[in-house]
Amino acid sequence: MNMMHRPEPVIRPEPVIRIEGLTRRFGGPAVLDALDLSVGRGEFVALLGRSGSGKTTLLRTLAGLDDVTEGRVQVPGDVAVVFQESRLLPWKRVWQNVGLGLGARDAKDRAIAALGEVGLDHRVDAWPLTLSGGEAQRAGIARALVREPQFLMLDEPFASLDALTRLKMQAMVGELWQRHRCAVLLVTHDVDEALLLADRAVVLEHGRIRTEVDIDLPRPRRHADAEFNRLRGVLLDALGVEQASH
């Protein structure tokens, strides 16, 4: 099981994100170590890894928040990020947050349409600090989608939500992706989440790719599926989680 699990080579769409030999150090050992990764147009990739594996650094680099010092990174201009905390401006109403920086005359209409897409029509004029955790995260997703990005990054977007809300949000993200078809990089440490949503799961360890798994399951996916369970085993194993054998 320690072998790299790679099924038959799949024909991948033309990449929109290309990372070659990306290395990042903050003083000590490399956080990202000569990393190669690409994400195809409209592809949904889940990035897994334990804390300290370099997930967040990779995401920050792709978002342009960290500089590239070694290696090459090619990212389209229109990138949107959904953070773990919604990061809404508390002094702007929800629709103003979504329309932030759009500048267009129809910014408000577009913001309201995006809020409708994430099921927040009724909270358009609310102040962000009055939103629940799930609502705030929906607003964050609307703010990302309203820009129609080619590449969407989600940084553990559901980590701080309760289990029920998380299931609903995962389903919603799946639908939104099917509709918008942007390339997605979902950073998570939830194996089931990766298997529910992604075309491909990449497990990062010490700044390198330890395992890469193509998830070729029909959608919508179900936890009970045998292949789902097999892949979960593969990913958990790659993450170093001991499993009871049965």
Next chain:
Amino acid sequence: MLDTTLQPVADQSASQRRPVRPARSTTGQAARRPGPWRRLASPVVVLALWQAACSAGLISPQTLASPWQILQTAISLTRDGTLPHNLLVSLGRALSGLAIGTVAGVALALVAGLSRLGEDAVDALMQMGRTLPVLAMVPLFILWFGIGETPKIALVSLGVLFPIYLNLFKGVRNVDPKLLEMARTLGLSRAQTILQVILPGALPDLLLGLRFAVGISWLMLVVAEQINANSGIGHMMMDAEDFLRTDIILVGLFVYAALGLISDQIVRSIEARVLAWRPSNVR
């Protein structure tokens, strides 16, 4: 006299009594607050004792005028125009000083807060300047600006400058870095980031500074008007000293107190309006 003037107030305080409740409810559930009447009870008692002591001759009018006397003096000072005139002069000084100090403080804080170069140029000076006791500069101000309006307004401005600068600078620098990152990922320009993220984020600190500044502006004004002036509430009080008119002095004191209270209320209501997004202000 005493009974007829004070009785209605006391009656009201008894009839408006309400069940005990926390003085400030943090939950936004109810606009109903316990009536202010119960809180008025102890000041009314003090006022009654004061009046009684004066009427009984225990306190001479040269030490402390009676509340009734003060009220009558206030009315006659208003009738003959002395009080309104001096009040307007004082208000004018306070407002111009507040305006100048606020504009200068905001400008300096933005220069220092928004650029490293600006911080190096401005902040060290301001941090040194704030340790100066501004009131100790009165003699220097008189030498520089004479005894006209300039030294008084300058004193108020200088007193206002520091709380505005210090709070706004802190506010600009303490804006949540996560929000700044978010602004970068959204591709906001520097100007957009300043207008939409940094300034609104620093606004609560600016308003806090403004509240300090308003308090300080009255303090500065009292000192400026008592040292040398030929108009203003402070001048009216100093004039009264020469004639042992404690009633006029006390009218001045009450006017200062009322001005302080009212201006603080004004800043608070601005706060509630401008910071409507805060959960405690949301209805």
